[in-house]
């Protein structure tokens with residue numbers, strides 16, 4: 001597994017390594033000073049200074065958080081082109097955005113199928129620390145979807161249907177509200193997957 005662009009600290013790489021102790025986890029960061037600092041902070045982690053150009057290995061999972069959100073549409077396409085050779089066939093890239101503290105996030109699930117990267121789904125997650133409403137996700141949507149939140153679009157339809165399900169099932173506890181609303185939504189929408197609800201995830205096939 002590779003955590004691409006871990007940033008000022010390799011804490012997300014450390015969390016990944018702790019969550020998957022039987023997997024090799026690598027932190028890749030193009031800012032060499034950040035890698036040097038992170039190597040002192042987390043001496044047991046495998047950290048590499050460099051970017052995605054010129055794949056040096058292949059992984060089953062790549063995570064890229066808060067890198068694509070600052071890019072143009074062409075920039076994201078170029079990023080995906082660089083991601084492809086880092087994945088084994090069938091491997092997955094999770095590319096997405098979070099709020100500052102990581103309490104709310106959305107990630108594209110991009111799977112390598114031979115020579116291309118295919119979008120399978122958008123995963124929406126919160127740990128409930130900021131309360132819950134489906135519209136909480138609006139600010140952390142991938143750039144192209146954020147621009148698309150208007151009547152008649154698939155993302156608007158999802159959030160509007162989710163809002164109705166939430167209004168019908170909501171309670172005082174944010175995660176209970178998330179779970180109840182997604183469970184209700186999944187009964188009316190085949191594109192909503194409620195299997196990962198216990199961990200606070202809603203998977204939308206789009």
Ligand SMILES: C[S@@+](CC[C@H](N)C(=O)[O-])C[C@H]1O[C@@H](n2cnc3c(N)ncnc32)[C@H](O)[C@@H]1O
Nearest residue numbers: 005006007028029030031050051052065066067
């Ligand atoms: C906004 S920070 C995100 C940090 C962390 N992933 C997070 O979510 O908090 C983006 C980081 O990604 C690094 N970065 C951007 N593009 C990269 C690339 N192609 N390869 C490796 N690192 C990259 C930048 O140097 C920066 O440290």
